[in-house]
Amino acid sequence: MTSGPDFYDEQEAFTRYIQRRQRPDNPNDTIEKPVFMELLGDFHNTAILDLGCGDGRFGAELLSKGCQSYTGVEASKRMVNLAQEQLTPVGGVLHHASIENWAYPQATFDLVISRLALHYVEDINGIFTLVHHALKPGGKFLVSVEHPVITSDNSAATETGIRYNWIVDNYFVTGQRDVRWMGSQVSKFHRTIQDYFVGLQRANFTIEQLREPHPQLEFITDNELYNRRLRIPLFLLLSARRND
Numbered sequence: 260m261t262s263g264p265d266f267y268d269e270q271e272a273f274t275r276y277i278q279r280r281q282r283p284d285n286p287n288d289t290i291e292k293p294v295f296m297e298l299l300g301d302f303h304n305t306a307i308l309d310l311g312c313g314d315g316r317f318g319a320e321l322l323s324k325g326c327q328s329y330t331g332v333e334a335s336k337r338m339v340n341l342a343q344e345q346l347t348p349v350g351g352v353l354h355h356a357s358i359e360n361w362a363y364p365q366a367t368f369d370l371v372i373s374r375l376a377l378h379y380v381e382d383i384n385g386i387f388t389l390v391h392h393a394l395k396p397g398g399k400f401l402v403s404v405e406h407p408v409i410t411s412d413n414s415a416a417t418e419t420g421i422r423y424n425w426i427v428d429n430y431f432v433t434g435q436r437d438v439r440w441m442g443s444q445v446s447k448f449h450r451t452i453q454d455y456f457v458g459l460q461r462a463n464f465t466i467e468q469l470r471e472p473h474p475q476l477e478f479i480t481d482n483e484l485y486n487r488r489l490r491i492p493l494f495l496l497l498s499a500r501r502n503d
């Protein structure tokens with residue numbers, strides 16, 4: 260099993276990921292981010308915790324747009340090095356730690372966010388409880404993950420990652436999936452949409468939004484790519500509020 264952080268610490272996988280992540284038409288920026296920003300809403304003067312913060316660019320952006328503080332948790336050393344360059348000059352706080360083992364402070368954050376990291380975590384319900392503990396009462400938890408249609412079965416994934424159709428199989432067989440992605444092996448954890456939804460409710464959150472971001476021509480200018488993006492859902496987003 261190769262954990263998410265170990266995958267991002269492999270030189271080749273890391274280089275490929277960064278190249279792909281910085282391509283202007285990448286699905287994170289053109290499909291996931293617009294909806295993530297919409298659900299984030301007004302974050303002025305909020306204390307934000309970001310689980311699996313990656314290269315820190317998003318943290319630097321949130322700080323430049325007026326959040327009160329930003330704390331990133333990231334377990335890949337290569338990612339932490341990049342994040343340090345982004346966050347140190349703008350006053351962001353960074354912890355080189357895993358989402359599972361970081362010492363979560365109590366009732367500290369107005370907003371906990373996590374973009375495309377929690378499908379690498381096995382015990383999602385344990386993390387929901389930790390997030391509940393770290394949020395101030397009434398605080399918001401906003402998360403995006405790879406869509407369960409994608410995590411159910413990766414046997415159709417190609418080396419290049421280009422998908423024209425997708426087999427949904429073993430949807431209700433939840434748990435670990437060892438997949439080949441961007442030329443390397445990585446373990447992801449599949450669960451159903453209902454598992455995310457009910458897990459948040461059981462951890463004492465009220466779900467406020469559930470989204471499967473639809474591609475938008477405003478962000479994807481290439482028609483062929485837009486038509487391909489209409490075929491398969493890539494992301495699931497959930498926004499939830501701490502109940503007490």
Ligand SMILES: C[S@@+](CC[C@H](N)C(=O)[O-])C[C@H]1O[C@@H](n2cnc3c(N)ncnc32)[C@H](O)[C@@H]1O
Nearest residue numbers: 263264267311312313334335357358374376379
């Ligand atoms: C797909 S990247 C997304 C990075 C960033 N959130 C973004 O949207 O640009 C996933 C990130 O989550 C991190 N990650 C995965 N599992 C983790 C864990 N258990 N603890 C901490 N970080 C983790 C990876 O190292 C990687 O940087």
